[in-house]
Amino acid sequence: MSVAPTEPETRLRLNGRDVSVTADPQMPLLYALRDVLGLRATRFGCGEGSCGACTVLMDGKPITSCDLPLSAVAGRAIETVEGLHAAQPNHPLLAALVDLQAAQCGYCLPGIIATARSLCARRPAPDGPEIRSALSGHLCRCGTHVRILNAVERAVAACAESAS
Amino acid sequence: MSLPIPLAAAPLISDWISLSEPGCLDLRTGRVELGQGNLTALLQIAADELDLDPEQIRITGADTSLTPNEGFTSGSLSIAQGGMAIRLAASAARHLLLAEAATLLQCRPDELALARGTVEREGRAQPLTLWTLAETASFATPIVDWAAPKPPEARRVAGRPLPRIDLAERLTGTPFVHDLAPEGLLHGRAIHPPRMAAGEVSIDLEALRARPGVVAVLRDGAFLGLAAETEFAAVRAAQWAAARARWPAPGPAPSDPVVAIRESDEPLEVVHEAGDIALLSGLSSQCLTVTRPYLSHGSIGPSAALALWQDDVLEVWTHSQGVFPLRSALADVFGLAQEAISVHHRPGAGCYGHNGADDVALDAALIARAVPGRPVKVIWSRADEFQCAPLGPGMATTARAWLDTENRITGMEVTAASPPHGNRPGRNGAPNLRAAAYLAKPFPIPRSADVPLANGGGAERNAVPGYAIPNLRIAKRLVHGLPFRTSSLRSLGGFTNVLAIEALMDEIANDLGESPAVFRLRHLDDPRACAVIEAVVAAAGDPFAKPRPEGTGWGLGYARYKNSAAWCAVLLELEIEDEPRVTRVFAALDGGEIINPDGAINQTEGGILQAISWTLKEQVRFEADRVATASWLDYPILRFDEVPEISVRLIAHPFEPPLGCAEAAQGPTAAAVANALRDALGVRLNDLPLNRDAIIRALA
Numbered sequence A: 001m002s003v004a005p006t007e008p009e010t011r012l013r014l015n016g017r018d019v020s021v022t023a024d025p026q027m028p029l030l031y032a033l034r035d036v037l038g039l040r041a042t043r044f045g046c047g048e049g050s051c052g053a054c055t056v057l058m059d060g061k062p063i064t065s066c067d068l069p070l071s072a073v074a075g076r077a078i079e080t081v082e083g084l085h086a087a088q089p090n091h092p093l094l095a096a097l098v099d100l101q102a103a104q105c106g107y108c109l110p111g112i113i114a115t116a117r118s119l120c121a122r123r124p125a126p127d128g129p130e131i132r133s134a135l136s137g138h139l140c141r142c143g144t145h146v147r148i149l150n151a152v153e154r155a156v157a158a159c160a161e162s163a164s
Numbered sequence B: 001m002s003l004p005i006p007l008a009a010a011p012l013i014s015d016w017i018s019l020s021e022p023g024c025l026d027l028r029t030g031r032v033e034l035g036q037g038n039l040t041a042l043l044q045i046a047a048d049e050l051d052l053d054p055e056q057i058r059i060t061g062a063d064t065s066l067t068p069n070e071g072f073t074s075g076s077l078s079i080a081q082g083g084m085a086i087r088l089a090a091s092a093a094r095h096l097l098l099a100e101a102a103t104l105l106q107c108r109p110d111e112l113a114l115a116r117g118t119v120e121r122e123g124r125a126q127p128l129t130l131w132t133l134a135e136t137a138s139f140a141t142p143i144v145d146w147a148a149p150k151p152p153e154a155r156r157v158a159g160r161p162l163p164r165i166d167l168a169e170r171l172t173g174t175p176f177v178h179d180l181a182p183e184g185l186l187h188g189r190a191i192h193p194p195r196m197a198a199g200e201v202s203i204d205l206e207a208l209r210a211r212p213g214v215v216a217v218l219r220d221g222a223f224l225g226l227a228a229e230t231e232f233a234a235v236r237a238a239q240w241a242a243a244r245a246r247w248p249a250p251g252p253a254p255s256d257p258v259v260a261i262r263e264s265d266e267p268l269e270v271v272h273e274a275g276d277i278a279l280l281s282g283l284s285s286q287c288l289t290v291t292r293p294y295l296s297h298g299s300i301g302p303s304a305a306l307a308l309w310q311d312d313v314l315e316v317w318t319h320s321q322g323v324f325p326l327r328s329a330l331a332d333v334f335g336l337a338q339e340a341i342s343v344h345h346r347p348g349a350g351c352y353g354h355n356g357a358d359d360v361a362l363d364a365a366l367i368a369r370a371v372p373g374r375p376v377k378v379i380w381s382r383a384d385e386f387q388c389a390p391l392g393p394g395m396a397t398t399a400r401a402w403l404d405t406e407n408r409i410t411g412m413e414v415t416a417a418s419p420p421h422g423n424r425p426g427r428n429g430a431p432n433l434r435a436a437a438y439l440a441k442p443f444p445i446p447r448s449a450d451v452p453l454a455n456g457g458g459a460e461r462n463a464v465p466g467y468a469i470p471n472l473r474i475a476k477r478l479v480h481g482l483p484f485r486t487s488s489l490r491s492l493g494g495f496t497n498v499l500a501i502e503a504l505m506d507e508i509a510n511d512l513g514e515s516p517a518v519f520r521l522r523h524l525d526d527p528r529a530c531a532v533i534e535a536v537v538a539a540a541g542d543p544f545a546k547p548r549p550e551g552t553g554w555g556l557g558y559a560r561y562k563n564s565a566a567w568c569a570v571l572l573e574l575e576i577e578d579e580p581r582v583t584r585v586f587a588a589l590d591g592g593e594i595i596n597p598d599g600a601i602n603q604t605e606g607g608i609l610q611a612i613s614w615t616l617k618e619q620v621r622f623e624a625d626r627v628a629t630a631s632w633l634d635y636p637i638l639r640f641d642e643v644p645e646i647s648v649r650l651i652a653h654p655f656e657p658p659l660g661c662a663e664a665a666q667g668p669t670a671a672a673v674a675n676a677l678r679d680a681l682g683v684r685l686n687d688l689p690l691n692r693d694a695i696i697r698a699l700a
Helices: A029-036 A081-087 A092-099 A109-121 A128-135 A145-163 B038-050 B078-105 B130-134 B167-172 B205-209 B231-242 B257-262 B323-334 B357-369 B382-388 B494-512 B516-521 B527-539 B597-616 B666-681 B692-699
Strands: A009-014 A017-022 A055-058 A061-064 A077-079 B017-021 B024-028 B057-060 B112-115 B118-121 B124-129 B186-191 B214-220 B223-228 B269-274 B284-292 B304-310 B313-318 B341-345 B376-379 B395-403 B409-418 B471-478 B552-560 B567-576 B580-590 B645-650
Touching (some): A017 A029, A029 B231, A055 A109, A061 A109, A081 A092, A081 A109, A081 B167, A092 A145, A092 B167, A109 A145, A109 B167, A128 A145, A145 B597, B017 B078, B017 B130, B038 B057, B038 B078, B078 B118, B078 B124, B078 B130, B186 B231, B186 B357, B205 B214, B205 B231, B214 B357, B257 B284, B257 B395, B284 B494, B304 B357, B313 B323, B313 B357, B357 B376, B395 B494, B494 B516, B494 B552, B494 B666, B516 B527, B527 B552, B527 B567, B527 B580, B552 B666, B567 B666, B580 B597, B580 B666, B597 B645, B597 B666, B666 B692
Parallel strands (some): A009 A077, B024 B057, B186 B376, B313 B341, B580 B645
Antiparallel strands (some): A055 A061, A055 A077, B017 B024, B112 B118, B118 B124, B186 B223, B269 B471, B284 B395, B304 B313, B304 B376, B395 B409, B552 B567, B567 B580
16 A cells, blocks of 8 residues: 655635645645635636635735645745634625625635725725725626625725725 | 415415524515625515514525425515515414404404514513414415505515615625535536537546545536545646546537527517508518627626435535426436435525526535535536526527618617527426536437416516507527527516617607607507606707717616516716716616515625626637637626716605516617617617627727
8 A cells, every 4th residue: 555645734814823734735725725624715717817706814914725736835825704704793795795785606806805994904005996996806796896896885985984 | 366376386374484582574576686685675575564573584595405396586575475475475474373362362353463572462571472373373375364464664674774684794795605514525526528419428437536635536427526625636637637638529619609699590479469560561661670689797706516316315505596497307317206405505606597506406416426424515617607597598589670761760670680599407308507518328408499478478578668669570589409598597588678669769750850758768668668768858858859979878778677567767878988988877767566665776886887888898709619708808798987977866656566677678678778888979889788899899
């Protein structure tokens, strides 16, 4: 019986905690999150970084996790929608999306939430056209765009307000 | 009282409602939540009849082990049919239990009321609740014996917005079938042949089985599948196999399928006639033909399913629109009794019609059969989703109108040519599941008869103009024999047919120098139709009465969906920059009784944006007999920096039946876009997509 070679470990910071992942370093971060670490709220959409569904934050910046190998996140800080929900269940972004009922199927939203979080942190706060441009890498097929844009604008304004 | 259709198969209160857990009413529907918010609205209907708070009700969507069989959740019928069944069931539960209470309290039932599940008499709570009463009253009682729904003016929950009950978990949780991860999970992948031809896949199976992480491989005719311990291993092995697998050679294909549809000489079937258009030949007429390419449903989450075999019993978790028809189709393929299969719905990404949901369920079941006792989850790749799911068919619709001497349209002929729009599982007497067509023992996909007119029709949907025109000849030409698999995409033929009719209305109004709104209104004798058109014109400040800036146009579109459901008018502004872009949209919708106004507005906004995307941007591409479109880079859709402002006005009629709202806006939106582009450009474009290339071709 052959012994399987031991997979290398990748250490990273995930939602504020240090974790190590034992897996092929070529494994995309998305599969590591969903299948190894059990964080399945980040979604698979295309596997080639062209729809935005799998977006998470790396060191505060939105990145697509479906085409980013584990080796590229070693030592980095990754935040997913689970992290936001655990830390701030009433975050203005989550509150605005619910208040404005800015969803139909909702499959695209965890990725949009990641990009929108980075917009909430940006100073000076981005205006409407900047928000549209920032979200243009995310696809929504249900046609909920207008509600999502309104919710993100509201959250960006609320975050700017509370920071000032 | 004519009974809602679902009550025929599920006539008892107990089919829909139980009160086994104190404080909670369990409501069961045979409909599925596809992101359209129907479960929230169905719950509102029950809350009203039973005077419960919405939070006291737990609703379960379609499940072959638990709920009534309501067939497919399609055609915008969740409320019009399923909702009315639930209204009667909930009303029957109320009256049955209040009769029981009246016996115990020795009073008349009409002296009693309900508040949050507690019986009240003269405003005072009695020591009786729905749950204590249900211990002695039997719900195994026909609904028709007890149902007497409240009058519309007594409703308190239906007719008002209620937040979606499932929203929070869609934002931050894991509700999707993609997210299921039971103990012992294996990750499956099917390596799909590029065409649905029977034959045998050739591949080195032993080498595939030796790929890292692979647990099982399966070849059955042209079907090739594998299971692996991790998703990454499954994806890698599938990529390895896809690069090496060989299938039977390509078959014949037209160089341009849309041209083949337009020029098809398949037989014409007249579906509706009035008066006699043959008598109009001396009058002046106008004619145009519009085409649309094949479209992808384009779900953001590719199709996925989980399957588990244990002791020759199959269990499937799916985002199918019809768990019962899927069960029947699987029973056919596996030669099992239906009772040996259970199918549970779990959410998927929005599907907008018959996408790959059912097909991937068969993929998962085939692979799982090779590893009994272990659950197998299959998630299609993005390329699979474009290339293996049924497509919305290309279409060509020709509309001709004859004008009388007073410039009134006196006759119209509409001919819709299209591959079939109906190939769902079980239709046309076959499983209609992709892999079933190429197993060693194949279940070929038969010629589809399209969607019957009783269900709103397929190719001919909305081909009858919604105007008061005395002479009509409406026909469809079903185009068979093209190699591409087609089925239902939101609004079916209605999208192209409304586009054709409304483009023609616009052309004639233009020629006569009349406002497109006024021209339509003088051909309408239906006050509810006039009301939606008048509402959008008023909301937009009658743009046709004013000069429009260079490069800017306004367009109007109107239809009553299926000629029997919701009335919808769309008026929008379009600017031509680098690409044509819709900037402002005004819509009005009369959907009869509206249960959840915010939900109806959300559905209408979504329908408008999706239809703008279809009209301006989308087109599936082919190479010979296979779909070439493989990624979002090949298939641009509307993006966040391209969406217009939208204002939707609902015209509510709480005393009228609910009509559904999810598919009313697509046809009118396509027409409004095309008409606005004509207004901006001075030239009409009839072949979708109406993108920059189309404009350049038209102006050349």
